[in-house]
Amino acid sequence: MHSNLWIFIWRRKLSFLLLVSGVVLLGLWTWAILIDTTDTPASLSIPSANAEARERQQQQQQQAPGYQQIHIIQKLIAQANRVLRADRLKDNAAGEKSPTVQRVGNVRFLRPTQAKKAPLPLAESYLFEQERLKILEQQQRQRNAGMEELNANAEDERMLSSAERQTQYEHELQRMGVPVVAGIGPDGPRAPNERLVHLDLKGAPPKLSFLKQLLPMLRALGATGLLIEYEDMFPFTGALQPLAAHNAYKADELRDFLECAALHGLSVMPLLQTFGHLEYVLKLEGFEQLRELPESPQSLCPSQPQSMALLEQMLTQVIELHLQCIGKATASAAPTLPIKFTHIHIGCDEVQRMGECQACRQRLRSELFLSHVVSLAHFVRRHWPQLGVVIWDDQLRSMSLGELQQSQIGSYVEPMVWVYASDIYRFIPPQLWDTYAKIFPSAWVASAYKGAFGESLLVPPLQHHLENNIRWLAVIAKEGGRFAKGLRGVALTGWQRYDHFAVLCELLPVGMPSLMTSLSTVAKGYFSTNPRDNELLRVLQCVFQPDSRRSGRPWLELHPNAHHSQLFAVCNYPGHMVHKFALRLYDKLAEVGLYLQQTREQSAWLSDYNVRHNFSSPLRVHELTARTPLLIDELRGMAREAQQLLWEVYDEYTVAEFVEQHIYPTIESLQRQLASGASLLQRRTWPQRPLPLTLKMQEEMGLITDHQQPH
Numbered sequence: 001m002h003s004n005l006w007i008f009i010w011r012r013k014l015s016f017l018l019l020v021s022g023v024v025l026l027g028l029w030t031w032a033i034l035i036d037t038t039d040t041p042a043s044l045s046i047p048s049a050n051a052e053a054r055e056r057q058q059q060q061q062q063q064a065p066g067y068q069q070i071h072i073i074q075k076l077i078a079q080a081n082r083v084l085r086a087d088r089l090k091d092n093a094a095g096e097k098s099p100t101v102q103r104v105g106n107v108r109f110l111r112p113t114q115a116k117k118a119p120l121p122l123a124e125s126y127l128f129e130q131e132r133l134k135i136l137e138q139q140q141r142q143r144n145a146g147m148e149e150l151n152a153n154a155e156d157e158r159m160l161s162s163a164e165r166q167t168q169y170e171h172e173l174q175r176m177g178v179p180v181v182a183g184i185g186p187d188g189p190r191a192p193n194e195r196l197v198h199l200d201l202k203g204a205p206p207k208l209s210f211l212k213q214l215l216p217m218l219r220a221l222g223a224t225g226l227l228i229e230y231e232d233m234f235p236f237t238g239a240l241q242p243l244a245a246h247n248a249y250k251a252d253e254l255r256d257f258l259e260c261a262a263l264h265g266l267s268v269m270p271l272l273q274t275f276g277h278l279e280y281v282l283k284l285e286g287f288e289q290l291r292e293l294p295e296s297p298q299s300l301c302p303s304q305p306q307s308m309a310l311l312e313q314m315l316t317q318v319i320e321l322h323l324q325c326i327g328k329a330t331a332s333a334a335p336t337l338p339i340k341f342t343h344i345h346i347g348c349d350e351v352q353r354m355g356e357c358q359a360c361r362q363r364l365r366s367e368l369f370l371s372h373v374v375s376l377a378h379f380v381r382r383h384w385p386q387l388g389v390v391i392w393d394d395q396l397r398s399m400s401l402g403e404l405q406q407s408q409i410g411s412y413v414e415p416m417v418w419v420y421a422s423d424i425y426r427f428i429p430p431q432l433w434d435t436y437a438k439i440f441p442s443a444w445v446a447s448a449y450k451g452a453f454g455e456s457l458l459v460p461p462l463q464h465h466l467e468n469n470i471r472w473l474a475v476i477a478k479e480g481g482r483f484a485k486g487l488r489g490v491a492l493t494g495w496q497r498y499d500h501f502a503v504l505c506e507l508l509p510v511g512m513p514s515l516m517t518s519l520s521t522v523a524k525g526y527f528s529t530n531p532r533d534n535e536l537l538r539v540l541q542c543v544f545q546p547d548s549r550r551s552g553r554p555w556l557e558l559h560p561n562a563h564h565s566q567l568f569a570v571c572n573y574p575g576h577m578v579h580k581f582a583l584r585l586y587d588k589l590a591e592v593g594l595y596l597q598q599t600r601e602q603s604a605w606l607s608d609y610n611v612r613h614n615f616s617s618p619l620r621v622h623e624l625t626a627r628t629p630l631l632i633d634e635l636r637g638m639a640r641e642a643q644q645l646l647w648e649v650y651d652e653y654t655v656a657e658f659v660e661q662h663i664y665p666t667i668e669s670l671q672r673q674l675a676s677g678a679s680l681l682q683r684r685t686w687p688q689r690p691l692p693l694t695l696k697m698q699e700e701m702g703l704i705t706d707h708q709q710p711h
Contacts (some may be wrong), residue, residue, distance in 0.1 A: 178556070181474050195490060196489065198446075207650065222524065259325055291513075375663070414444060420467075455503070456502075458506060458589075476490065600626045639664070
């Protein structure tokens with residue numbers, strides 16, 4: 001019987017195997033369902049102490065940064081698990097149905113069943129959550145593609161060596177059009193201690209309300225103080241009242257501005273010319289007797305006793321007003337903002353006509369200059385011992401070491417070495433640096449952000465000024481060690497007139513991009529190519545697209561022949577509308593100038609010759625002058641726009657001077673061309689050739705006719 005049983009089992013072995021497999025699978029499914037359904041009750045049975053611990057842990061998670069993102073991801077994962085659980089329950093319900101059996105004789109056949117989805121194991125569920133996390137991370141990277149690439153670039157830079165970083169940095173500078181100077185970079189020398197911004201008020205003096213708006217920007221970009229050149233905008237009083245211009249600042253307004261500068265943590269160094277560039281004083285009636293030469297009000301005669309008395313009064317009024325303001329600001333300022341008035345600048349540059357009067361001829365020019373400077377410095381140090389005295393250095397460059405040592409000028413003043421060109425050592429060679437270091441314990445340097453590359457420019461060449469400042473950083477790092485106390489700092493000068501009689505240079509709002517770019521570079525010690533680290537974009541409120549390797553375009557582009565970068569067209573800072581208007585005016589004036597040149601000098605029908613002889617083709621004259629009325633109307637409209645924009649920054653006198661200097665002459669040229677064309681169009685008959693000779697031209701040129709030829 002046992003043998004029959006084994007034979008039966010052997011013949012039905014396939015059926016037994018299927019039955020055993022089904023029982024095992026059913027057990028596994030049942031075990032998985034029981035575990036899934038018992039998770040929630042188990043969690044509810046945790047003691048209250050564990051619940052409190054879990055609650056504290058959840059509070060800590062909520063306080064951690066990024067909790068909101070983690071909470072969203074957890075909700076997505078929970079929702080995905082619910083979907084998987086529902087699919088698994090459907091599969092279990094389908095598995096409980098018995099398979100259909102078909103019997104043929106003594107043999108049974110099982111109908112094939114469709115493949116069923118097995119429940120996802122724990123590992124696969126974890127992988128699904130990981131996929132969800134990857135998708136969310138990919139979406140976040142897409143939203144911040146530009147900044148992600150900047151982070152990658154920064155990470156790459158950290159992995160490079162110092163030499164490789166410098167090479168990559170210089171390559172990026174070249175791509176942006178920023179001048180490259182050897183040794184200046186992120187790993188180069190540190191920035192100068194003092195960074196002064198020069199305000200030249202002898203031309204186009206801005207409203208003090210506008211200057212107040214600039215103070216927080218200057219401070220944010222790294223300025224430590226102001227170098228204010230007042231000239232005739234200072235509110236002189238008493239016997240000196242005639243020195244003040246009719247639109248000079250009021251004393252109360254000036255005090256308020258100086259206190260505001262102090263509250264922003266900016267020191268103040270007033271600049272008062274005391275030798276040359278005294279045109280605003282010596283031009284006046286009652287002061288002309290103090291000139292070095294009667295016909296020139298440029299420089300003062302140091303040999304006259306009244307000269308020193310005048311300068312002492314001027315210095316006293318300027319210094320006392322600043323000391324009063326500093327005292328008031330000190331009482332109300334926060335202790336974290338140091339208020340400094342440590343130096344006064346007495347000018348003494350470009351003394352053109354020195355040693356030419358009868359009294360001064362008895363002494364050497366170097367002796368005249370040094371004794372005058374020492375006398376002024378001694379006066380300041382005697383009355384205000386806490387103040388240092390600064391002078392421009394150009395008059396010292398030609399003097400010998402012995403002359404400087406004998407005068408003991410190094411004990412009285414500190415020179416401010418100024419060069420605005422790119423080749424600084426051409427003007428200040430190493431031998432001169434060595435001489436200065438032997439005479440002066442410390443010194444200052446001066447660069448420029450506007451007013452240095454043309455007496456009447458409308459827009460400053462930003463790239464040239466930036467190169468000048470970067471090269472000064474290299475010179476400071478190299479030459480500062482010569483001086484016992486080092487180089488104190490740099491003053492970024494922005495000239496508004498070349499002298500009192502000159503026309504205007506670039507306006508301050510037009511020079512703001514140049515100032516801010518150079519200032520941020522000097523304050524950092526190098527030009528930062530990373531827009532995240534460069535404060536320029538944040539302070540000027542520029543809207544820009546981050547640099548991308550795919551686009552290949554940098555965030556700042558400068559070119560040698562361009563006056564600006566397109567970046568500053570999308571910035572919002574005080575005076576930005578004036579800057580944009582100046583760029584449009586520059587292009588329009590260039591267009592009109594080319595039009596006038598073509599019609600007058602290159603055309604054959606509206607030249608000076610045609611006008612002098614009143615001889616031309618009416619059809620051609622009509623063609624050449626057709627655009628002239630339209631251009632005149634456009635320029636008149638721009639003049640009205642200039643008045644509207646400049647009124648927020650300047651008074652009516654500066655607005656009128658700007659229009660008269662830059663717009664009105666071009667309108668006059670167009671009107672003269674139109675008048676010449678109208679004169680040519682009035683003629684209806686013309687003489688036979690050759691045309692009559694111009695007698696005036698013959699006489700001036702010394703030409704003779706055939707009748708005058710000697711036989």
